[in-house]
Amino acid sequence: xxxxxxxxxxxWKRLSPKYRSMQMLTNLVIPPALLTIAAVxxxxxxxKWWISGLIWAVAVVIVIISPPLVTRSWRSWxxxxxxxxxxxxxxxxxxxxxxxxxxxxxxxxVESGPLERAFGLASVSLKTAxxxxxxxxxxxxxxxxxxxxxxxTELGEAHASGL
Amino acid sequence: MxxxxxxxxxxxxxxxxxTTPEMQPPAAAxxxxxxxxxxxxxxxxxxxxxxAIAIGWGREIVTSASGDQFEPGGLAWFLPVIxxxxxxxxxxxLVTWYFTRFVIDDEELRVETGAIFKKSTKIPFExxxxxxxxxxxxxxxxxxxxxxxxxxxxxxxxxxxxxxxASRLRDYLLTRAHGQQASIRDLDQEAAASIFTDLGVxxxxxxxxxxxxxxxxxxxxxxxxxxxxxxxxxxVVTAALAALPYALGGLIPLLIGMLTLVWRxxxxxxxFTLAESPRGLRVTRGLTNLSSQSVPIDRIQGVKVGQPLLxxxxxxxxxxxxxxxxxxxxxxxxxxxxxxxxLPVATRDEVALAIGRVLPGFDLDAIRLQPSPxxxxxxxxxxxxxxxxxxxxxxxxxxxxxxxxxxxVVPHAKTQSLRxxxxxxxxxxxxxxxxIHTPKGPVNAVAHQLDEQAARELALSQLxxxxxxxxxxxxxxxxxxxxxxxxxxxxELLAAFGIGRDQLLGSGGESEVFAIDHDRVLRxxxxxxxxxxQTAAQLQVLYQNWRGSDIGVELPLIIEMGERDGRLFTVxxxxxxxxxxxxxxxxxxxxxxxxxxxxxxxxxxxxxxxSPVPGFARLIGDGAPRQFGTLTELLSNMLAGPIQSSRDxxxxxxxxxxxxxxxxxSDLAQRAVAPAxxxxxICPPNAYLSQGVQGPVVTGIADFSPHTVNAxxxxxxxxxxxxxxxxxxxxxxxxxxxxxxxxxxRHGPEIVRWIDVYRRFYGFYFSNAYEFDPTLYAWCxxxxxxxxxxx
Numbered sequence: 001x002x003x004x005x006x007x008x009x010x011x012w013k014r015l016s017p018k019y020r021s022m023q024m025l026t027n028l029v030i031p032p033a034l035l036t037i038a039a040v041x042x043x044x045x046x047x048k049w050w051i052s053g054l055i056w057a058v059a060v061v062i063v064i065i066s067p068p069l070v071t072r073s074w075r076s077w078x079x080x081x082x083x084x085x086x087x088x089x090x091x092x093x094x095x096x097x098x099x100x101x102x103x104x105x106x107x108x109x110v111e112s113g114p115l116e117r118a119f120g121l122a123s124v125s126l127k128t129a130x131x132x133x134x135x136x137x138x139x140x141x142x143x144x145x146x147x148x149x150x151x152x153t154e155l156g157e158a159h160a161s162g163l
Numbered sequence: 164m165x166x167x168x169x170x171x172x173x174x175x176x177x178x179x180x181x182t183t184p185e186m187q188p189p190a191a192a193x194x195x196x197x198x199x200x201x202x203x204x205x206x207x208x209x210x211x212x213x214x215a216i217a218i219g220w221g222r223e224i225v226t227s228a229s230g231d232q233f234e235p236g237g238l239a240w241f242l243p244v245i246x247x248x249x250x251x252x253x254x255x256x257l258v259t260w261y262f263t264r265f266v267i268d269d270e271e272l273r274v275e276t277g278a279i280f281k282k283s284t285k286i287p288f289e290x291x292x293x294x295x296x297x298x299x300x301x302x303x304x305x306x307x308x309x310x311x312x313x314x315x316x317x318x319x320x321x322x323x324x325x326x327x328x329a330s331r332l333r334d335y336l337l338t339r340a341h342g343q344q345a346s347i348r349d350l351d352q353e354a355a356a357s358i359f360t361d362l363g364v365x366x367x368x369x370x371x372x373x374x375x376x377x378x379x380x381x382x383x384x385x386x387x388x389x390x391x392x393x394x395x396x397x398x399v400v401t402a403a404l405a406a407l408p409y410a411l412g413g414l415i416p417l418l419i420g421m422l423t424l425v426w427r428x429x430x431x432x433x434x435f436t437l438a439e440s441p442r443g444l445r446v447t448r449g450l451t452n453l454s455s456q457s458v459p460i461d462r463i464q465g466v467k468v469g470q471p472l473l474x475x476x477x478x479x480x481x482x483x484x485x486x487x488x489x490x491x492x493x494x495x496x497x498x499x500x501x502x503x504x505x506l507p508v509a510t511r512d513e514v515a516l517a518i519g520r521v522l523p524g525f526d527l528d529a530i531r532l533q534p535s536p537x538x539x540x541x542x543x544x545x546x547x548x549x550x551x552x553x554x555x556x557x558x559x560x561x562x563x564x565x566x567x568x569x570x571x572v573v574p575h576a577k578t579q580s581l582r583x584x585x586x587x588x589x590x591x592x593x594x595x596x597x598x599i600h601t602p603k604g605p606v607n608a609v610a611h612q613l614d615e616q617a618a619r620e621l622a623l624s625q626l627x628x629x630x631x632x633x634x635x636x637x638x639x640x641x642x643x644x645x646x647x648x649x650x651x652x653x654x655e656l657l658a659a660f661g662i663g664r665d666q667l668l669g670s671g672g673e674s675e676v677f678a679i680d681h682d683r684v685l686r687x688x689x690x691x692x693x694x695x696x697q698t699a700a701q702l703q704v705l706y707q708n709w710r711g712s713d714i715g716v717e718l719p720l721i722i723e724m725g726e727r728d729g730r731l732f733t734v735x736x737x738x739x740x741x742x743x744x745x746x747x748x749x750x751x752x753x754x755x756x757x758x759x760x761x762x763x764x765x766x767x768x769x770x771x772x773x774s775p776v777p778g779f780a781r782l783i784g785d786g787a788p789r790q791f792g793t794l795t796e797l798l799s800n801m802l803a804g805p806i807q808s809s810r811d812x813x814x815x816x817x818x819x820x821x822x823x824x825x826x827x828x829s830d831l832a833q834r835a836v837a838p839a840x841x842x843x844x845i846c847p848p849n850a851y852l853s854q855g856v857q858g859p860v861v862t863g864i865a866d867f868s869p870h871t872v873n874a875x876x877x878x879x880x881x882x883x884x885x886x887x888x889x890x891x892x893x894x895x896x897x898x899x900x901x902x903x904x905x906x907x908x909r910h911g912p913e914i915v916r917w918i919d920v921y922r923r924f925y926g927f928y929f930s931n932a933y934e935f936d937p938t939l940y941a942w943c944x945x946x947x948x949x950x951x952x953x954x
Binding site for chain 2 (some may be wrong): 005084087093094095096097098099100101103104128129130131133135154
């Protein structure tokens with residue numbers, strides 16, 4: 001099974017562990033917090049606290065199942081720069097592997113949202129002439145993101161071909 | 164060679180250069196006269212807005228009538244409002260028209276718009292991707308048309324011009340867009356599109372879709388039948404329940420949807436014609452709104468051939484293409500947008516014809532397809548038996564669907580990126596999908612439900628194929644770039660003769676030719692071409708010798724020769740008539756065939772030219788004239804140079820090249836013939852055509868060269884046939900076969916064998932073309948790959 005998504009004769013590069021921490025935060029803190037607020041509001045306004053109990057139960061379930069899922073999701077990400085193309089893989093249930101030839105890259109973007117910046121993370125996305133390409137690598141350290149961008153831009157120019 | 168240059172020639176040239184300080188003073192650009200669109204434009208635009216309001220309002224009435232009561236009282240209040248809106252629209256149209264100006268001339272293409280915020284759009288000719296003509300019904304009735312210019316991501320519209328002007332400008336702009344020089348003053352005044360078909364005069368229709376077929380195909384298409392069936396079911400069921408009025412709310416949008424479909428598929432595709440124009444393909448269509456759109460072949464990224472279930476017994480297909488920069492998910496569309504439909508409904512042969520234009524040499528049915536494994540039925544129970552994929556050396560095909568059977572074709576060189584996907588159920592069954600990404604458009608190539616191993620193999624090998632194809636394209640482009648290399652020092656030289664680059668008559672591998680006047684041309688040799696001085700000098704002597712001999716064909720003459728800034732030039736006598744190759748592209752078969760006979764006649768007459776030396780000899784080149792004892796010795800000497808540089812390449816590309824070589828040597832040894840003059844490169848680009856009493860005939864043979872020898876006169880007969888195959892028009896191969904039959908009828912069946920021998924000879928002789936001309940090299944490989952050999 002695994003070999004379907006393995007790059008030939010290469011090791012996957014993995015995402016920064018900080019990406020897991022960020023995902024933990026967003027999955028472990030934010031949904032329970034929102035659910036708690038909802039539960040309190042429901043309890044106070046309707047007085048039916050058993051509904052609030054159910055909502056809290058959902059929050060507890062999320063807290064229990066999130067860590068292993070987040071870890072698996074974080075581990076499922078991988079990318080590798082081959083001679084002529086970049087491979088990106090991810091997904092736990094539905095898995096995918098994208099291969100983008102350097103010669104086809106039109107644009108390499110580095111993005112970093114406020115939350116990502118707080119964790120010292122950035123993501124790199126690749127654009128080709130096809131809207132379906134959608135290759136994005138999240139959870140990179142800013143140094144790695146910049147290195148990857150420069151490297152890919154350089155390789156893109158070296159391999160550039162018309163359409 | 165410099166010594167032979169007449170001194171009086173340089174002095175006026177220097178004067179000219181020094182007294183012309185700038186190409187053009189900047190002020191001239193401002194004073195250039197600009198044009199407005201046609202004065203009827205505001206009328207047409209006002210009318211279009213009125214129609215738009217009427218349609219929108221009509222729809223409003225219909226939808227509101229379904230729910231509430233219809234109140235006719237509202238109408239009286241509404242009419243003056245409409246009047247005011249239309250009046251305002253007409254004024255706006257007038258203002259827009261007044262402030263719209265454009266310039267299209269030899270230097271630039273510029274459109275200026277805006278009353279308050281001025282906007283000037285200047286489009287470099289080479290950035291133009293397509294130039295389309297749209298004729299909405301209202302404009303069409305008063306003889307106007309819209310010119311739509313696509314460049315990169317922006318579209319500039321010129322509304323409205325008279326139809327004739329629009330089509331002339333289109334032809335001119337498309338010529339310039341292809342990097343060719345043309346002058347707007349030379350435009351053919353006759354080249355106006357007609358009100359019904361909108362084809363240019365130079366366009367040759369490939370496929371016309373008859374109205375009956377369009378209508379029948381529409382009624383049988385899945386897209387039409389499904390909503391039609393739903394409508395009927397709703398009507399019947401609700402009528403039976405006596406609840407029809409309640410269903411109207413749902414039925415009316417459905418009916419509007421169906422009307423839209425009729426509008427797009429029937430009215431919009433009416434009179435659909437796919438034509439071949441000098442600049443690629445052109446699609447014209449429409450019953451009310453006529454549109455004419457060019458399809459730039461090099462921008463096509465993929466092809467989709469679809470067949471709704473009920474078309475199957477009729478063997479009809481629909482063909483769409485991905486065109487870079489057009490990007491409409493759903494390909495059809497009517498008046499406003501460019502369409503990606505190449506054929507709305509066509510027979511198998513017509514599809515093959517169109518595919519042959521889009522992907523030359525590609526046969527849709529020739530690729531062996533592999534089915535997805537049986538276990539795919541658990542996931543794709545509805546169409547698992549239709550899932551197939553396959554590839555050949557140039558393209559990849561995926562196939563799926565039975566309600567509408569779809570085949571997506573993606574050339575390897577156009578593959579963008581790839582994705583392997585596997586969902587949880589697929590993982591259980593060890594299946595995976597492979598998506599091949601192409602730019603936005605109708606083509607969506609997915610190989611569904613492959614075995615894991617096969618999916619991985621397909622993806623990885625596809626990456627390799629795509630890379631190889633890209634590399635090949637890049638090399639091809641580099642070659643093109645080298646051919647059109649720098650024009651350094653050229654403008655001065657041209658100025659010395661008082662001519663400009665727009666006088667360019669043609670260019671070949673060795674030189675470019677410019678018209679000086681009616682009788683003379685300037686031939687400018689390329690820097691890269693080896694030893695042109697010696698060649699030109701030897702040719703000058705040769706041509707001089709032939710001045711007295713009349714073989715009924717015009718021959719070249721070098722009037723003077725010189726050198727300037729390291730560039731060699733000659734002034735040659737100008738041939739009367741026009742180039743045969745250019746003419747062949749547009750001539751129809753009834754004109755072509757008599758002209759080809761006269762071409763063969765001319766080729767046969769070359770042997771009567773006097774040769775400076777007796778016996779077998781090379782007449783141009785190092786140490787020429789060089790004599791040889793036998794034909795084989797001469798021809799082997801000719802082949803030695805090319806073979807030396809192409810040997811490695813040939814060993815790679817021709818499986819048993821040594822056998823072919825030995826066979827050629829032994830065949831040539833059997834040829835017994837008296838030596839005569841041989842041009843060596845009798846091909847349409849080297850021939851000139853004039854109007855004769857009974858139609859156009861070949862009257863001139865140009866460009867003798869290092870290929871010119873004293874050898875077997877049959878070589879030129881063979882050359883005339885076999886080089887014709889290289890002409891870039893559709894029926895070149897058929898014409899070549901036909902001309903071969905004519906030659907065989909003249910000279911007897913035994914020449915078939917010798918034509919075949921000379922095919923292989925020229926296949927070797929031009930094989931060093933792999934470095935600079937892939938088309939010629941491919942031709943060489945075909946010659947060498949022919950069964951060859953005889954006993």
